[in-house]
Amino acid sequence: MTRLALRDVMSREYVGVSESDGLLDAVELMRTEDTSSAVVLRGNTPVGVVTSEAVLDLLVDGGDPTASPVEAAMENTPPALSPAASVAEAAELMGRTGDGRVLVADDDGIHGVVEAHDLTSAVTQRDGPAAEAGPGGTATPPSADASGGTATDEYSAQSICEACGSLARELANVNGQLLCSDCRSV
Numbered sequence: 763m764t765r766l767a768l769r770d771v772m773s774r775e776y777v778g779v780s781e782s783d784g785l786l787d788a789v790e791l792m793r794t795e796d797t798s799s800a801v802v803l804r805g806n807t808p809v810g811v812v813t814s815e816a817v818l819d820l821l822v823d824g825g826d827p828t829a830s831p832v833e834a835a836m837e838n839t840p841p842a843l844s845p846a847a848s849v850a851e852a853a854e855l856m857g858r859t860g861d862g863r864v865l866v867a868d869d870d871g872i873h874g875v876v877e878a879h880d881l882t883s884a885v886t887q888r889d890g891p892a893a894e895a896g897p898g899g900t901a902t903p904p905s906a907d908a909s910g911g912t913a914t915d916e917y918s919a920q921s922i923c924e925a926c927g928s929l930a931r932e933l934a935n936v937n938g939q940l941l942c943s944d945c946r947s948v
Contacts (some may be wrong), residue, residue, distance in 0.1 A: 766772075768852055769845035771881065772866045772874030778803045779812065781833040785820070788812055788832050799863060802836050806871050810836035811863070840875075842867045849881050853929055854921055856881075862927030874927030882940070 777800035779788045792800050792814065802810035816835040818884060825834060841855050842865040852864045862878040921933050923942035930942035 766864045767845065768843060768847050768848040768849065769877055770866070771849060771875070771883075772845070772876045773880060774874045775871070776801055776875040778872075779832050780804070781809065781831060781836065783832045785812070785817065785827045785832050785835055789814075789817055789827060799877075800832075801865065801872065801875065802832055802839075808838050808839045808842075808865055808867070808872060812836050817861040839864050844868050845873050852876050853878075853881050856922070856927040857929045860926070860928070879924055880923050882922045882924060 775795075777788075777792055777795050777797055779791065779800045780797050781801055781802055782802060788800055792798065792812075794917040801808050802812055810833075812832050812835050816837050820827065820830065820835045827835075840861050841859055842861045843855065845866050845868060848853055849867075855864055857877055864876045865872055866874045866876055868927055921930060921940065922928070923930050923933060923945055924939045925945040926943050928942055928944075933940040933942060934946055935941075936946055
């Protein structure tokens, strides 16, 4: 099977904001663009990310999004890989770091962003359904390729949890999302 590169699955359109932008403006932009995160840029250099979860944390801690800059809710810059890196490398990096997004970048700057759901969609489109629901709603990755033979590529043994982005051998369909055992218990 051919190796899927990040350049083939990344979202080329991503939301970018500045550290000094108003947090409420950034949230409104994220909402307009239907995304849960924005890359925080200093010029063309990524310096962090602001996520809907980080904004909620700020609210819970008593912060005021109308008076706060993006910097107040900014998290560390997501890890980055080159456009030529494989989907498997991105999935492994997401699992290792616990971050469900990877910047696709090289010396020329950011080319896009890949999120866990992008990897799941890419593998599903390439190999057919990422997981077949079994008894009790449990899902397991497919074990045969399109020709009916045994799958031997790196995607055959694990799938990606749609909540946390980690690799899991067994996923369950919970309210329309494929979740690992850790996310099912939350």
